[in-house]
Amino acid sequence: MNINATLFGEAVWFGVFIWITMKYVWPPLQKAIADRQALIADGLAAGERGRHELELASKRSADSLREAKVKSAEIVVAAEKRALQVIEEAKLAAKVEADKVVASAQAEIAQQVEQARAELRGKVADLAVAGAERILKREVDAKGHAEMLAALQQEL
């Protein structure tokens, strides 16, 4: 065990290696490790956030689905109601129309009856005149009686 100048040589080596480690080994590695840790932490946080958002979105979609169901049920009910109403209205309109048709038909019938009656009246008068003419042909002046009969006809 002899101590000699090798001591100084080894101290120099030691110093050189400490310097290399301190300047070129430790800082870049420390930075790389710290950066990676930050990266991993960010990734985990992003994953957590994504999961949370997914949860919210599924909740939202379930909500809107439920809402849509309710709304569609409402629409169906309204449509049924409207259909009933339309049917009612149509029934009413048809009835009105039918009444109108019936009324006009009755009016026409009445008119025709009136016309036929008037015709008949004329014909009865003619017939009566013809009958009377035949009866009275022999003795009565046709002209004088015709005037009287026309006046009679007007009175009817």
Next chain:
Amino acid sequence: MASGEALTTSAYIVHHLTNNTVGEGFWTLHLDTLFVSGIIGLVAFLGMAKVAKQASSGVPGPLQSFIEILVSFVDQQVKDTYHGRSPLVTPLAITIFVWVFLMNAMDLIPVDFLPLILGVFGIHYLKVVPTTDPNLTFAMSLSVFTIMIVMGIKVKGAGGFFHEVVAVPFGIKLAPVNILFRVIEDIAKPISLSLRLFGNMYAGEMVFILIALLGVWQLPLALPWALFHILIITLQAFVFMMLTIVYLSMASESHG
């Protein structure tokens, strides 16, 4: 038996524990220690620097992952123990752990392997495990000691530091006792730090050499000892790093 001479058992052991030296007296340099530790350190730290330069915060490659795991492990130890804020402590701990571990790991190379290869090139002495050289362990522990003192003065200020030396633990009235205690405590730190590592690795290397002497029977013994030694290699690197962190943490925390 790199030199190719006929060697006795003790000569073989001594040969394996002799450094390749240049110079005389105190100004002797252990070339093998300097070269092996330097090459290991340069390869390891320049390699790590290269990986760190290309490090991305995206998906890391296998090498980057490995280095990140290693570095994060050391950083965690530092964070658990050292509560001050210093940009030096974590790199220092990383350097110690990686360097000591790799130098200790040279122990796992069979004892005659590298000396035999280098013997071909005319280099006859090689002590391949740098941590079995007390020069290296003392160089590290004294560097740590210096950093510790400097950090103490920097954190507490010169006044605070010397007040602590004089007045802790028994108060200002017993200043001589306090100073004595402090000096003993502080001297014990680098000595225990370096001798622990040196002793463990030296003894482990010694056992490998003794096993290598057994001839045919070395294989069934060398393997379990090597497996067991992996534990010691890692443990000693960890202990050196951990104690350094603890000492620095003590230096930067006030004791009243």
